[in-house]
Amino acid sequence: xxxxxxxxxxxxxxxxxxxxxxxxxxxxxxxxxxxxxxxxxxxxxxxxxxxxxxxxxxxxxxxxxxxxxxxxxxxxxxxxxxxxxxxxxxxxxxxxxxxxxxxxxxxxxxxxxxxxxxxxxxxxxxxxxxxxxxxxxxxxxxxxxxxxxxxxxxxxxxxxxxxxxxxxxxxxxxxxxxxxxxxxxxxxxxxxxxxxxxxxxxxxxxxxxxxxxxxxxxxxxxxxxxxxxxxxxxxxxxxxxxxxxxxxxxxxxxxxxxxxxxxxxxxxxxxxxxxxxxxxxxxxxxxxxxxxxxxxxxxxxxxxxxxxxxxxxxxxxxxxxxxxxxxx
Amino acid sequence: xxxxxxxxxxxxxxxxxxxxxxxxxxxxxxxxxxxxxxxxxxxxxxxxxxxxxxxxxxxxxxxxxxxxxxxxxxxxxxxxxxxxxxxxxxxxxxxxxxxxxxxxxxxxxxxxxxxxxxxxxxxxxxxxxxxxxxxxxxxxxxxxxxxxxxxxxxxxxxxxxxxxxxxxxxxxxxxxxxxxxxxxxxxxxxxxxxxxxxxxxxxxxxxxxxxxxxxxxxxxxxxxxxxxxxxxxxxxxxxxxxxxxxxxxxxxxxxxxxxxxxxxxxxxxxxxxxxxxxxxxxxxxxxxxxxxxxxxxxxxxxxxxxxxxxxxxxxxxxxxxxxxxxxxxxxxxxxxxxxxxxxxxxxxxxxxxxxxxxxxxxxxxxxxxxxxxxxxxxxxxxxxxxxxxxxxxxxxxxxxxxxxxxxxxxxxxxxxxxxxxxxxxxxxxxxxxxxxxxxxxxxxxxxxxxxxxxxxxxxxxxxxxxxxxxxxxxxxxxxxxxxxxxxxxxxxxxxxxxxxxxxxxxxxxxxxxxxxxxxxxxxxxxxxxxxxxxxxxxxx
Numbered sequence: 087x088x089x090x091x092x093x094x095x096x097x098x099x100x101x102x103x104x105x106x107x108x109x110x111x112x113x114x115x116x117x118x119x120x121x122x123x124x125x126x127x128x129x130x131x132x133x134x135x136x137x138x139x140x141x142x143x144x145x146x147x148x149x150x151x152x153x154x155x156x157x158x159x160x161x162x163x164x165x166x167x168x169x170x171x172x173x174x175x176x177x178x179x180x181x182x183x184x185x186x187x188x189x190x191x192x193x194x195x196x197x198x199x200x201x202x203x204x205x206x207x208x209x210x211x212x213x214x215x216x217x218x219x220x221x222x223x224x225x226x227x228x229x230x231x232x233x234x235x236x237x238x239x240x241x242x243x244x245x246x247x248x249x250x251x252x253x254x255x256x257x258x259x260x261x262x263x264x265x266x267x268x269x270x271x272x273x274x275x276x277x278x279x280x281x282x283x284x285x286x287x288x289x290x291x292x293x294x295x296x297x298x299x300x301x302x303x304x305x306x307x308x309x310x311x312x313x314x315x316x317x318x319x320x321x322x323x324x325x326x327x328x329x330x331x332x333x334x335x336x337x338x339x340x341x342x343x344x345x346x347x348x349x350x351x352x353x354x355x356x357x358x359x360x361x362x363x364x365x366x367x368x369x370x371x372x373x374x375x376x377x378x379x380x381x382x383x384x385x386x387x388x389x390x391x392x393x394x395x396x397x398x399x400x401x402x403x404x405x406x407x408x409x410x411x412x413x414x
Numbered sequence: 415x416x417x418x419x420x421x422x423x424x425x426x427x428x429x430x431x432x433x434x435x436x437x438x439x440x441x442x443x444x445x446x447x448x449x450x451x452x453x454x455x456x457x458x459x460x461x462x463x464x465x466x467x468x469x470x471x472x473x474x475x476x477x478x479x480x481x482x483x484x485x486x487x488x489x490x491x492x493x494x495x496x497x498x499x500x501x502x503x504x505x506x507x508x509x510x511x512x513x514x515x516x517x518x519x520x521x522x523x524x525x526x527x528x529x530x531x532x533x534x535x536x537x538x539x540x541x542x543x544x545x546x547x548x549x550x551x552x553x554x555x556x557x558x559x560x561x562x563x564x565x566x567x568x569x570x571x572x573x574x575x576x577x578x579x580x581x582x583x584x585x586x587x588x589x590x591x592x593x594x595x596x597x598x599x600x601x602x603x604x605x606x607x608x609x610x611x612x613x614x615x616x617x618x619x620x621x622x623x624x625x626x627x628x629x630x631x632x633x634x635x636x637x638x639x640x641x642x643x644x645x646x647x648x649x650x651x652x653x654x655x656x657x658x659x660x661x662x663x664x665x666x667x668x669x670x671x672x673x674x675x676x677x678x679x680x681x682x683x684x685x686x687x688x689x690x691x692x693x694x695x696x697x698x699x700x701x702x703x704x705x706x707x708x709x710x711x712x713x714x715x716x717x718x719x720x721x722x723x724x725x726x727x728x729x730x731x732x733x734x735x736x737x738x739x740x741x742x743x744x745x746x747x748x749x750x751x752x753x754x755x756x757x758x759x760x761x762x763x764x765x766x767x768x769x770x771x772x773x774x775x776x777x778x779x780x781x782x783x784x785x786x787x788x789x790x791x792x793x794x795x796x797x798x799x800x801x802x803x804x805x806x807x808x809x810x811x812x813x814x815x816x817x818x819x820x821x822x823x824x825x826x827x828x829x830x831x832x833x834x835x836x837x838x839x840x841x842x843x844x845x846x847x848x849x850x851x852x853x854x855x856x857x858x859x860x861x862x863x864x865x866x867x868x869x870x871x872x873x874x875x876x877x878x879x880x881x882x883x884x885x886x887x888x889x890x891x892x893x894x895x896x897x898x899x900x901x902x903x904x905x906x907x908x909x910x911x912x913x914x915x916x917x918x919x920x921x922x923x924x925x926x927x928x929x930x931x932x933x934x935x936x937x938x939x940x941x942x943x944x945x946x947x948x949x950x951x952x953x954x
Contacts, residue, residue, distance in 0.1 A: 116828070116829075117828060117829040117832045117833045118827075118828025118829055118831060118832040118833075119828075119832070122828060122831050122832055122836075123827070123828055123831075124474045124551070125474065125551050126831045126835075126836075126867075127831075127869065128474070128551055131551045131554065132553075132554045133867070133868075134553075135550070135551055135553055135554065136867070138546055138547075138548075138549060138550075138553075139549045142547075142549040142601070143549075170466050171466045171467045171472050171473050171474055171475070171478070171549075172466040172467040172606060172607075173467070173472075173601050173602070173606075174606075174607075179622075182622050182623075183622075183623070238653055238654075238657075241654065241657050242657060245657055245658075245661050246657050246660050246661050249661065252663070253654060253657050253658050253661055253663065254649055254654045254657075254658060255624060255625075255647065255649070256624060257624070259456075259458065259625070259645060259647075259663070259954070260954065355650045355651050356651045356653075356654055357654070358624075358647075358648060358649040358650060358651070358654060359623075360464075360622060360623020360624055360648070364623065364650065371826075371827065371828070372828075373828055
């Protein structure tokens with residue numbers, strides 16, 4: 087087992103090198119330069135000012151030198167400084183935005199699964215009834231509705247007409263003076279709509295998954311056996327069928343984990359939430375190489391770690407993988 | 415951010431600028447009995463982009479300059495009528511030869527940390543700006559300076575090698591605190607996130623991506639601002655911002671034309687908000703690549719202008735919130751030539767001009783043909799600007815009527831600049847310029863500025879204009895400058911290197927609880943320290 091783990095860890099090294107190389111190349115292949123974005127179309131900027139800025143960012147060096155400088159820093163866990171005018175460390179820019187994106191995504195994910203499972207079960211146990219069809223229509227509407235449109239309608243209803251919820255942002259102005267309970271309550275009110283909108287769209291996929299998986303299980307012999315034993319329908323469904331039906335959904339949850347650090351540009355923009363989605367989008371649009379590469383690298387690393395953890399779990403469960411014999 | 419990137423022609427700090435207000439605000443509520451100015455309350459302004467750095471020397475985006483504009487001062491500023499007056503300089507003299515400017519600095523001005531402001535700060539700002547290690551976009555004007563000296567703590571004398579009219583405005587750049595920056599690396603200074611200036615508001619707090627909070631400077635040299643706090647809320651989406659405005663969480667924002675014309679007309683809205691409308695300091699144009707054989711012929715360019723109905727564009731794209739552009743200088747400025755006649759919308763005249771240029775026959779699709787080739791070109795514009803796209807589409811249809819086949823291509827901004835504009839790899843571009851109060855436009859029109867990456871990317875070369883551009887910038891004599899710029903506008907009207915399309919209006923809206931907003935040629939922001947909220951209506 088230790089041997090297997092060691093091998094897997096070693097394999098991460100060439101993978102990481104490959105990822106840095108591809109990331110760097112792709113980012114630099116995009117036309118335009120950060121210098122262009124800051125200085126173009128400004129008559130006060132001479133040629134010399136552009137050269138000055140290129141030199142400041144080290145863009146006048148040969149590409150391979152730029153790459154090795156960047157990788158060298160990366161090896162020391164330094165993501166470098168942003169190529170925007172603020173010139174801040176990339177790490178600061180990411181860490182100030184990561185918590186909000188992470189917590190939003192986790193809450194949304196929990197909500198998605200929390201709703202999708204009962205919806206799926208309900209649809210499966212009432213298969214082909216009006217309820218099932220109603221649910222199907224509802225979740226597909228959620229799937230089809232454009233996020234920005236739904237978001238604006240909800241804002242207008244709850245924020246402007248009914249005045250129940252704040253429209254955008256994370257805090258009310260002046261919330262700094264609130265006590266901690268009121269402060270958290272204020273933030274929770276701000277997050278209601280974004281989380282609702284973020285989860286609504288994903289309900290369709292997950293609940294359909296749950297439904298078909300449940301239907302599949304219900305058709306199995308052991309369920310028939312359970313029913314034949316005279317167990318109540320409740321026990322049959324929630325004790326025997328549910329556990330097995332949940333398995334595919336757990337795989338889904340695993341796949342969602344690397345996505346946790348990514349944010350959605352659209353709803354972050356609409357709800358004025360300063361998250362990772364906006365940061366990444368703006369960095370790409372302004373060709374802020376260090377920020378783009380930093381976020382991509384962190385995402386790649388998380389995916390690698392996620393895969394590693396999953397593989398280790400498989401290995402624990404399956405001796406053939408552990409001992410490297412493989413399936414013939 | 416980059417949702418809408420405006421092209422800039424001058425220090426974005428002066429962006430709130432420009433001519434005559436066309437609509438006065440609704441009368442204020444509640445009568446006059448309790449309208450006395452009072453200290454207190456806060457003004458919340460919505461902005462679509464976060465600032466990047468609050469050292470204005472290093473910033474290149476308008477959000478940063480807007481915030482920094484309240485925190486710092488320059489030596490001079492534009493007053494409400496767009497005239498240059500002293501700011502940190504109490505007064506200034508220009509020597510009769512135009513080579514030396516002497517600034518007499520205000521005495522008793524203090525930085526927000528209490529240190530006195532002196533000529534040392536001015537010298538430092540000059541030096542750090544021209545320092546080759548400083549990554550700034552604003553060094554160019556200061557490089558014309560031959561020598562600078564500070565005979566005492568409150569006098570600065572600047573000498574130029576040749577008279578240079580835009581020089582004076584360049585001293586409107588923010589003066590930085592020498593005592594906090596001298597001998598340090600400005601790019602790593604903490605002032606970028608927590609600035610110390612001399613301005614009416616001092617910096618309090620910046621929550622990245624959410625808000626920037628400023629507090630009034632009780633010792634401000636022009637008097638303590640009435641409103642205690644100025645808060646910028648960052649809301650990237652204009653629809654969201656509009657809803658926040660209606661819900662009362664934003665006090666001031668810029669409206670889009672459709673919001674101004676259609677969504678903010680009811681009595682419920684107008685009783686709570688005052689809308690303002692005045693021409694913005696920018697124009698939208700269609701620029702022809704003059705190196706392209708199709709557009710070398712002046713008659714073709716004139717024909718294209720005659721085939722475009724500018725009124726229709728203003729009506730369709732801006733809901734009427736704008737005016738026709740005739741040349742590169744906005745109506746109402748001192749350098750604007752009111753006698754220049756625009757080429758009127760006249761498809762018949764357009765057809766005649768095209769026929770003169772050899773485009774007579776039409777093919778079966780109704781497209782003009784010459785030597786077996788159809789008259790066809792592509793309008794290139796940047797992604798994320800809906801107005802420019804709509805403008806292109808209306809023009810496409812108009813030009814189809816006279817037999818010209820137009821395609822439209824939308825390209826992401828960075829690619830647009832690098833691959834198309836810089837390389838001269840385009841036929842027609844749809845773009846806009848922001849204009850500065852000073853009419854100098856050497857960089858956009860002089861024939862020496864046609865190299866890749868420079869701003870005369872359409873390749874306009876005209877010896878007469880070259881001479882006049884130099885003449886216009888090398889004297890401080892307004893009458894002489896006027897003559898030069900008037901003539902330039904006449905030549906441009908004939909040459910049509912661009913089809914100048916329209917000047918959109920700036921459409922700010924301000925909560926009616928805020929009093930004292932007086933629109934002027936420069937806009938509404940100039941007297942912000944005199945805005946106030948009567949005691950009874952204060953909410954924060």
